[in-house]
Amino acid sequence: MKNSLILSLPFLISISSATPIQRSHIHRREVPQEHSHEAILRTVNTLLKTNNPDNIQDAVFGLLGNAAASTGQGNIADTDCLQQATADQAFTNAKAASDTPGMTAALLYRALERNTGKVGLASTPCTALTATNPEIAALTQHQDPASADAAQGNKALTLELARQIASVGGDPLDALKAGTFAPGDVNDPTARGNSCDDADDAQGCIESLGLRVDDATEAEIRDAVAGAGGAGAEADAGAGTMTMTVMSDVPVASTAVDPAAAVVGCGAPGATAAVVATPTPTPTPTAVADPAPADATALDLGLCADPTIVFGGPFDGRKEDAFQPADTATFTHGSALGIKVITDFICQQLEVKCKASADAIAACNQGAADAQGAQGQGAADAFNRALGF
Incomplete structure (x- = not known):
């Protein structure tokens, strides 16, 4: 963004929560663009006004240069932080209302370009x-x-924005909507960039005029959201390793099971020698393979019943195995190659949407940490176990 604006005193008296800045109260600048992303601005302004303890006059001030922004910053001491403070309060208000689109809009607003x-x-x-x-x-x-x-x-910034949008349950591809214009001529004394500004364009003139330049490709965003550990999701543990892991986790009290039959039942005939070498009797394969019912946990999950994660596929048209919530109707998130984006989303939803107990949220965060030390189905199991499933 380019030149700042100068506001007259009558303008500061009152600004409606959903009303754009009235141009009759502004000395025009050559290249204003604070209304270029009007849809985002309007949503954030409405959210801000639902609870505005810092008395920020309007969300639009956070997108202006400091000289103009300072007249509407309310109790925010540092004008350079007005945009962040506005986004933060709007996000808080949206989070309290379990409003995923609202939280997404607040994140997008935080990433918009400011005037200079x-x-x-x-x-x-x-x-x-x-x-x-x-x-x-x-x-x-x-x-x-x-x-x-x-x-x-x-x-x-766009890739990080995508990760944060995904973490609250939004569409990470929406991160592209915070993109700005093509570069202008730095030697132009009029400061006339490639911008637009239209307070009456509800969509945002950068969108309706096709002026937005994407900072990343959709593939790059999906890769960023999948996380650095995404490649590990494709390389699940081998059959022999899985058999040994399952056997080490079960009680040793039962003596009525044929160990050799248990090995065959786990689908790991190639690992027979390693397993039979263990003198400890094992339970039936059915007892090991069948997960506990979704209502088995003693934790208070609030309004939600099944926060578990499944690993497999194909999900979302993927060719490789991936992670996704078991209950996609409640936990509305697509699949991911890395489990972290799914665990982070579920834990956030348990708090915001499900209103789960503090113990359940703590268990979820512990499960998310546990899952990082495993791969494939082992990672999903680690998370699910921490929540009592």
Whole structure:
């Protein structure tokens, strides 16, 4: 973004929660663009006004240059942090209402480009204030695409934004909607970039005019959301290893089972020598293979019944095995090659959507940590066990 605006005093008296800035109260700038992503701005403004303890005058101020933004920052001490503070409060309000689209909009708003004084000038990041929501704290704003290292920085931001959107149950591809314009001419004295600004375009003129430049491809976003551990999901433990793991986890009290039959029942004939060498009798294969019913846990899961994860496929048209929630109707998230994105989503939903107990949320977080030390079905089992399944 380019030049800042100058506001007259009457403008500061009152701003409606869903009303765009009235141009009659503004000395026009050459290249305003704070309304370029109007759909996001309107959603965040509505959320902000539902609970606004810092008296931020309007969400649009967070997208302006500091001179103009300071007149509407309310109790926020550092103008460089106004955009983050606005996004943080909107996210908090959406989270309290279990509003996934609202949380997504707050994340997108946090990543939008702010106004600066000329083409190629980057805005100052917020360093004086830490967001209360880690999803917001993980983000910063897009920078003027003509500024130094903007392409690399904006792409990294978009991929992180996708991960945060996925963590709250939104569509990670929506991260592209926070993209900005094509780079302008840094030598243009009019500061006329490739922007647009239309407070009456509910969709956002950057979308309706086709001016948005994507920072990443859909494939790059999907890979980023799958996580660094995604490749491990394809390499599940071998049959012999699985047999040994299952046997080591079961009680040793039963003596009525033929150990050789148990090996065949687990589907690991190639591992017979390693298993038979163990003198401990094993239970029937059925007792090992069948999972406990979904209502077996003693934890209070609130409004939800089955937060478990399954591993296999094909899910979502994938060719490789992947992880996904067992109850996709309640936990509305697609599959992922890495389990972390699924565990993080389920634990977040247990708190926000399910209203589960503190013990259940703690168990979920422990299960998420346990799952990181395993692969494939072993990772899903580790998570499910921590929740009592």
